[in-house]
Amino acid sequence: MDWSNYMDISLSLAEEALEVGEVPVGCIFVDNDSNIIASGRNTVNKTKNATRHAEINCVDNIIKAGILEKLSNVTVVVTVEPCIMCAAMLIKIGCTNIIYGCANDRFGGCGTVLAVPGLENCKIQGGLFADQAMHLLKQFYKGQNPNAPESKVKKKTIAP
């Protein structure tokens, strides 16, 4: 199956995150009949909660919509490789298929930093529109995270 159109939607969610100063990651959950049942993006800065990743926000939306039973067998289309936390969460909810854009060098839970045990039973495909996803991340990290405390903000070093 070609997931390009779905990834386009996730990418636009990531763009929306970037516009409001959030780490640009977007995600949608798709059911067996190819219907989008949830969409979400990163809201870590707004919520001051470092666990508010796009995938977790999607699960919240499903709970809010009262369609918990749809969570199993879901396909997750996300712009960046799910982190270890989200990969473990996706296994828990019974996700069967993960499509992601670029790898997550710092936290990747689908093999980059750790292959979270349990993923063996999940189909994983990375690299769909990876460049676009990475480009958005680079745009974000080019600027400083506006919510980081001053003591943690790296001072720009002056070239000698």
Add this chain to the structure above:
Amino acid sequence: MEPKRVKHPLTWTLRPVLPKNVMADTVDTVNVFVDLIIDRTCTSKIVKSLAEPQFAVPALSHLKRVKGQTVILMPAIGLSPEQCVAELRNKGFNFDGLSGRPTIVPVPRSVPKTCLQNQWARELWPSNFHPDKRLESVLAGKYFNDLELAAIDSHMRTALECAGIGDGVGAAVVDPTNGQIVAKSGDLRSEHPVKHAIMCVVDNVAKTQGGGAWGPVEPTNTSTDCDKTGPYLCTGYDIYVTREPCVMCAMALVHSRARRVFYGYSRPTVGGLGGLVSVHLLDGINHRFEVFAGVLEQECHAAAETVLMSTAGDNDIEGLKLQL
């Protein structure tokens, strides 16, 4: 006045959750050629000569070159003693003062991590070992004094109280600078698959900082330019949770920049901090914290069991025990 506080002896033992190579109780070895120094006046000349670049063995730089009257010549990989002598002579080594009849002995493959490992390793061959004082006090159970242990006990009791709400797991976040509870939570996974106690308590911390995502209070302060000198996520905070967090929750604590994690009982098949995986020890993670297990272990286990038994039918109980 009589002192009001009666000191209760602690009923539990703290277990630091450390890397495997720190806890290893065997010495991994590698074989080397050694030779006997028969003329001791030549020792310094031999050692000096072996220090030259062509005789250096970078993989064994953690070892002393000489032990008593034996000296390490080279790794013993696929060579006979005669070939060893020939190869060294070819490279310009002078066997004066040595027996010239090398033998093969096992030596420690890597530098010991602890004093205990060093004791075992020394029996084979001495290393350039420098004890890590902090690690040694952690291993000896002397890292926390009685007052600190009593505080750990008390904070876990706060987490235990929360275990009664929801699904038998409780968590508390503590500011160690003043001993105050910043946030606490029970476990609500039966109503929401992500609402594990840790995920809830991290959100409750966010609420104290004007954020948060899960009700009842909607986030009131969503401005991005509020006080930047205030607390940031769980930076500097200690986390108490009645059982070993799963992989999701363990990583949530990395994202949240927790300072230390104390948990009750271990979960070898699903745990994320020493059980199934050790998220806090992974290479490449951008934040690290210390993990200690075993705090009020029995009480924590009993709390989880009580809740499960009260909600389960008789037939489910054996299955549920496995989930614990």
